[in-house]
Amino acid sequence: MTQETISIVLPVFNEHEILPTTIQTLENFVAAQSQNYELIFVDDGSSDYSATIIEHARQHYANIKLVQFARNFGHQIAITAGIRYASGDAIVVMDADLQDPPEVINAMIAQWHQGYQVVYGKRVQRDGETWFKKTSAHLFYRLLARLTDVAIPTDTGDFRLIDRQVAEVLKRINEDDPYVRGLISWVGFRQTAVSYERHERLAGESKYPLRKMIKLALDGITSFSEVPLKLATWFGGGLLGGGLLIGLINLLTGNLGGTGLIAFLLVSLSGLILLTIGVLGAYLGRIFTASRQRPLYIVAKTEGFRQSNSHTLTWEQRQMTN
Template identity: 65%
Template sequence: MQQITAAIQKNPAIRLVDFARNFGHQLAITAGLRYAHGTAVVVMDADLQDPPTVIPQMIDKWKHGYQVVYGKRAHRDGETWFKLASAKAFYRLLKKMTSIDIPVDTGDFRLMDRSVVDVLLQMNETDPFVRGMVSWVGFKQTSVEYERQERKAGTSKYPLSKMIKLALDGLTSFSLIPLKLAGWAGGFLWGISWLQLLGALVLGKLGSISFIIFALLNFSGLILGGLALLGLYVGRIFTASRQRPLYVVADTKGFKQNQQLHTYSQQQASL
């Protein structure tokens, strides 16, 4: 903190936003985006594992018309096998379970055009998953590959518990598949119950035990199916409560007043 304060005295272009307490990594990014006023914004961690030397490559891509340029990790130095395996599995699972194209092997290190940042600032989410939000808004996106360096000093402030929370935030923010799991399990049990009853009839072993097993599986399947149906309604309520824009327009042409960016939110729709 003192070093940054001293640097501000020498270079007034430097800015510092000091939280009253630790509100978490994703909210720190959100706060940084709200205080940034440039035509392009670069998000990166302060530990310098993401090398600043990649930024000029991002700027070059941005100048060629890309509105989001994210860093893609070709190699990660100094990471444990568990961290590498769990990160690889998480990114691919998230890509499979969501309806948006979240690039694999990427973090929050990226350059974003002002038009993208302005849309992100409208998504006032309490548990943001920024890399998912950036993919959700769309725009023209590309990547720059780099080697993530080993931490030179200090220790990571991102333990396993925080990584699990980030993973759950990503899944629950952009996928309703966890709510549908109960329905799939219920349908499976319901189908098994009828197959079991049919098998008992064919083999001539229909008895009280067969009926008890059938009843348990059948009613368990129906209960899980009912929970899944309720979960779908809860999922719709959850999605609506986030107040995300209904759509994002990158540009318009042929109108008298050519709007470069316009979003239409659920809140505006109710007015």
């Protein structure tokens, strides 16, 4: 039988402090496994010398491959590119900061061998994270579950294993601002969870500040739910009904004046209008971005891929000819 190949996709953005440890840890891990492994680092336009560290590591480890973006395109797009370039029978997505323990990959592979085509890591503990981040993540996942019909698992990140068949389906999706973990849930197939404890970062700082966390949350909601659009309609109808009721009560009681009431109605109506415009703008923005039909990312260079590998180096070239 042909030996299995497992691809590990690692998006990288300014991780020079932890990369040497990450590379050594992963190489020690894969050296003890029976499968073949390729490590695909997707450098998302790092401004430090992350790409240099990866290039240097390639001189010592033949299984390391590099996809370097021309600029920063974002974490989710880096994951998307890594999946497209991966050639393994199964693909594992994990961050390069070692918060997701490589040992969990064995448990994922065991579930894959049982016939599951998606095996996602479910966090039972998150070390080294602030109360605010844990609480906001907890609330977001449950809000998203309420807003969408797609069963997106709670308390999970992008750390997961996907089968080759799932990867081929994802490669046909060219969605702008992709919410990868949501898309993986949306495509279906047999899915299961592996529980694990997420570690604290060994070095460096999180590359997901509040601004990026909010953007990721909005991408997830607007990608998989139309409820915010409906809420705008409901709020508008409710305010209109409330205004008519107040007007009717004032008419019946003969109290048609009152600058306080007028000010309240004006402020409430103005706020609702702005809120509705903002919700519509978020969805229209996605339509506008998609209408430009720009590529999701620009690759400056790749290293370690063979031209003959139809899943890797020639992916963008094949898309241009379709």
